[in-house]
Amino acid sequence: MSSESTPALRQGAAGVESTESDGPAPAGPSARSPRSRSTAAYARYAAGKLAGAAVSLFAVLVTSFFLFRLIPGDPVKQMTGGRQVSTEQIAAMRREFGLDLPLWQQFTQYCGKALTGDFGTSYQFRAPVIDKITEALPATLLLTGTAFVIYTLLGIWLGARSAWRNGSAGDRANTAFALTLYSVPSFWLGLLLIVTLSVGIGPVPGLFPTGGMESGDTEGFDRVLDIAHHLVLPVVTLVAVEYARTLLVMRSSLLDEMGSDYLTTARAKGLRDDLVRRRHAVPNAMLPTVTLLFVNLGTTVAGAILVETVFSWPGLGGLFYQALSVPDLPLVQALFFVFAAAVILMNTLADVIYPLLDPRVGR
Numbered sequence: 001m002s003s004e005s006t007p008a009l010r011q012g013a014a015g016v017e018s019t020e021s022d023g024p025a026p027a028g029p030s031a032r033s034p035r036s037r038s039t040a041a042y043a044r045y046a047a048g049k050l051a052g053a054a055v056s057l058f059a060v061l062v063t064s065f066f067l068f069r070l071i072p073g074d075p076v077k078q079m080t081g082g083r084q085v086s087t088e089q090i091a092a093m094r095r096e097f098g099l100d101l102p103l104w105q106q107f108t109q110y111c112g113k114a115l116t117g118d119f120g121t122s123y124q125f126r127a128p129v130i131d132k133i134t135e136a137l138p139a140t141l142l143l144t145g146t147a148f149v150i151y152t153l154l155g156i157w158l159g160a161r162s163a164w165r166n167g168s169a170g171d172r173a174n175t176a177f178a179l180t181l182y183s184v185p186s187f188w189l190g191l192l193l194i195v196t197l198s199v200g201i202g203p204v205p206g207l208f209p210t211g212g213m214e215s216g217d218t219e220g221f222d223r224v225l226d227i228a229h230h231l232v233l234p235v236v237t238l239v240a241v242e243y244a245r246t247l248l249v250m251r252s253s254l255l256d257e258m259g260s261d262y263l264t265t266a267r268a269k270g271l272r273d274d275l276v277r278r279r280h281a282v283p284n285a286m287l288p289t290v291t292l293l294f295v296n297l298g299t300t301v302a303g304a305i306l307v308e309t310v311f312s313w314p315g316l317g318g319l320f321y322q323a324l325s326v327p328d329l330p331l332v333q334a335l336f337f338v339f340a341a342a343v344i345l346m347n348t349l350a351d352v353i354y355p356l357l358d359p360r361v362g363r
Helices: 006-022 034-070 076-077 085-096 103-114 129-165 169-182 186-199 220-257 261-268 273-310 316-324 329-357
Strands: none
Touching: 034 103, 034 329, 103 329, 129 169, 129 220, 129 273, 129 316, 129 329, 169 220, 186 220, 186 273, 220 273, 261 273, 273 316, 273 329, 316 329
């Protein structure tokens, strides 16, 4: 060792000894562990996403108030059903529902009550809006939840198989069929299923009910079977339209993973091709799909309006259609907020969860 390097080494050793003798280093940002810095970065990332969601929800609240006041028609006259009503009676109804107040005052009252969960009283049902939403929510959750589970499993399974056999006849058939169904309007597909499987064509009898959630004359397990029977066609309609998106995203993600070195290493270890796909490729390809699933969950709730209307399903979508026909402004505004909030919250949840699955995001 040269003499020039010896003083430097001694100086470094002395620096170490002095540091040790001085006690522990003072705490500060530079002394934090990588784990604590990562946690702080994630906390800032999540807080930003939650703040953005809160701003979006307030924007939806404002939009829902002004948007539906552009609908032509007088709610009070619609509620009278064309009957002869005196001017005094119409004025009394306007005072009852607060329609005689200036628009700015209606808006401030609406925002103040909505922030506490009070969306007013329905014009046509003469009941609190939140009660009507609570009554219709289980039917929507049953329909959209069943469809979500089916099209998620179907899309992931078919997407993985199509990507693993990229270019095969099965891959081309799956992709073409999914793209075709994805481009079909849900209401048109629902009407087509009613004509073919409910009404019947020629010698083919109708196999399923044309609408509704249950026949109303069954109890116990027979009632469960009756609801399942009514559920078939609406679920098939939602699944047919929505599974294609999951299939295409899963297929694209897995194709990106198939050229990775870790798959070559797994094959070199002697693992069967099926195990390489299930244990290594698919889990890594699931990250974009998981994000999509949360987004799909929010959009499915909002997108069930047409399907519920076509099949007369007594959920939030059917309630929204009834409210628009009046127009029942408090009920329409509240349902619009619920549908938009479902999309915003599911998108925010996806943004918050994704960094936990992929640490490269949000750091």
